[in-house]
Amino acid sequence: MDKALERILPRVQKPARYTGGEYNQILKDKSQVDLRLAFCFPDTYEIGMSNLGMSILYDTMNSLPFVWCERVFAPWGDMYAEMKKAGIPLYALESGDPVGDFDSLAFSIGYEMAYTTVLDMLDMAGIPLRTADRPNLLPLIWAGGTAAVNAEPMAPFLDLFVVGEGEEVDNELLTLLREAKLSGWSKHDFLVKAAQIQGVYVPSLYEVRYNADGTVASVTPQDGAPARVTKRIISDLDKVPFPTKPIVPSTEVVHDRVSLELFRGCPRGCRFCQAGHVYRPLRAKKPETLIRQGIESLENTGHEDVTLLSLSTSDYRQLPALCDGLLAYCEPHSIGLSLPSLRADNFSMEIMERLQKVRKSGLTFAVEGGSQRLRDAVNKNVTDEDVLHTCSIAFAGGWNTVKLYYMLGLPTETDEDILGIAEMANQILHCWRVNAKNKNRGVKITISTSCFIPKPQSPFQWEAQIPLEEYLRRVNLLRSAITARNVTYNWHDAETSLIEAVLSKGDRRVADAIEEVWRQGGRLDAWTDFFSFRRWMDAFQTCGVDVDFYAHREAGKDEILPWDHIDVGVRKAHLWHEREMCYESRLSPDCRHQCAACGAAKLLTGGIKCDER
């Protein structure tokens, strides 16, 4: 280990997150590989090591014998300061080698607030931030993740983006990069060729022009790049490799357990939800595959918990069969099976009872809207009756904690809708009085609200966010309506939501402000410990970024949106139709009852159909 590093590690909090050496890490002989890849997660070790996508792609990229893919995370504040002081550059965990010496850096960007950390990690590695300032092929700096559905705010910094699921396209790209490196191609020649791979977006090959009013006038591809970059998906999830030997962190991380992904996509179509639209089409794994992968992963990690992931787990058709299969292994081995993101409407108490034998943790409902009308408008298919029915069973079964999540500022929301949230809390309280067996333990109902953020590639991508003051007015309205002692109200601060709205809906002109925030010391902005609203607002002003234009302006139907040239499968016309349905407060049926022909099925290959049984 580097001597300078050895000296600082005893001084920082939780040093084990900076050392590597965990069980199942992948070590290779660096003299035997052609490409050294730094897989960078622009957040802390604890967050990054809990990310299933990171775990999957670490495995698939390392399956290439000519690539050694290593992990890199962002150091926490204390370690960051010590590294700066000691002159230690960003290094990769497996080898401890400086990232600046690698052939390529690949970032996994899951959320907008990670943007400044991407820049900071480049800087810590000694790499120029902008693609224009990196004339050579190597190091190639690229990114994937949900942020790629609107890559524009980060376009000047990344050489290319991968849109969609990376299991196949990442390896195609690395194979091309190896050829380029060994044959001595120029960066431009490589990028032009890479742009021909489906799912690869090379921002520098697209010229963006703007209208006088600030909207996008045109996006023109060059050098044969496709007019629209089509997202990549894995059609058959049963056939794609899944890491059953994931790294076992030697220190505590956020999700310290085996994660199984039941399906990708979501049949629900909540109109505010980006994930529900950009991860389509719906593809499920077979229960046999999941049970086998689950058992293998448990045996290879020694974890004592396994969790089932997906956008709405209870929509998995063979959930009972899957749970039975896993429990047959888990119960005799004292392994806990947990099931997040259950929905109130098809909530099965029997499953809950079976899964949570020891701990009776609280019930959580994402209700989102305070009235039936508003929930219909946003296509959140949950009724008051669903919530109350589930609560009554749960209270009778001994549960006594309920959490309800709402968004304030959804399109068409009125004060009446907001007051409906308080009314719901009262009804749940009443439900508890009627149904609870043992009232001595009391009940705790928690209401949380966050501020709606319009997201690209969702039906609300044209929407404006409500101004900060309006959000606070609505918070106060709700606050004064909640009177019961057993009901707690938490509201998410709207300042982060405002910045997120600008970054979500931003175009390339927002990039300067991101860099300016970083220059003023911004990093790890997803953490309240580091986020500074003032710093962002100052940077927007310095760089001439009009917050109202991006966050508070409703876009026109025919306007070219900055991300229109990224094709995630779902048609823009479908999204617009869904938006119109919102203003009529009309529900769209669940995909499973009636296919809405959203367009995502076109991405499937090999004769596979959307949501095939």
Place this chain on the structure above:
Amino acid sequence: MSDKLRLRFEKTGRAVYISHLDLMHTMQRAFNRAGLPLKYSEGFNPHPQIAIALPLSVGTGSLCEIMDFKLKGEANLQELPERLTAVMPEGIRVLEAYEPQRKVAELKWLQVEGHFDYDERDPAEMAAALQKFYRQETIVITKKTKRGMGETDICPGIREIRFTPGEKKVDITAVLSAQEPTINPELLAEALRQLRPELAPDFAKFTRIETYDVGMQVYR
């Protein structure tokens, strides 16, 4: 007969940064991976039955860690070290597994090796001054105790100590009291920071070498 078993293991290299609490989790998972699940305690909040004799400070290595545990099932003690080592993170190597004959309380002395780094000072000069400093009858330092800060004489806890000059460093071998009182080797540098700052090293690092009983017989 008790079903208590004892493990001796090394914790070196990158593993020295795994904290005591994290090591317990790491051990638990390693036993699961080896197909040797630990026995859990009964009761409301079951936890695996493992106890590490002398918690190590983060950054200190060891060739002689002792951990007592109970297994759910039977195990071949001969094979156990190899099976466990195969599933350990880098830096943890299991040396032996056996039925303990002695109580942990009988462990009294720890032999440690380490070094003080001196980036700018002369190691020979430092070694001589250190030897002299640690020949004193009493060395009273302020240290955290169970009742807040208190004065402690560390000398009775130092059985042997030797300093040898090296390249930009002074090598140390010492025999320190493992418990009652516990003399953490880090206190050897701390005493200098408090009493003779001009001798305080730029960096100190230690490794536990061997465990002894009160009569300086090897403890197992």
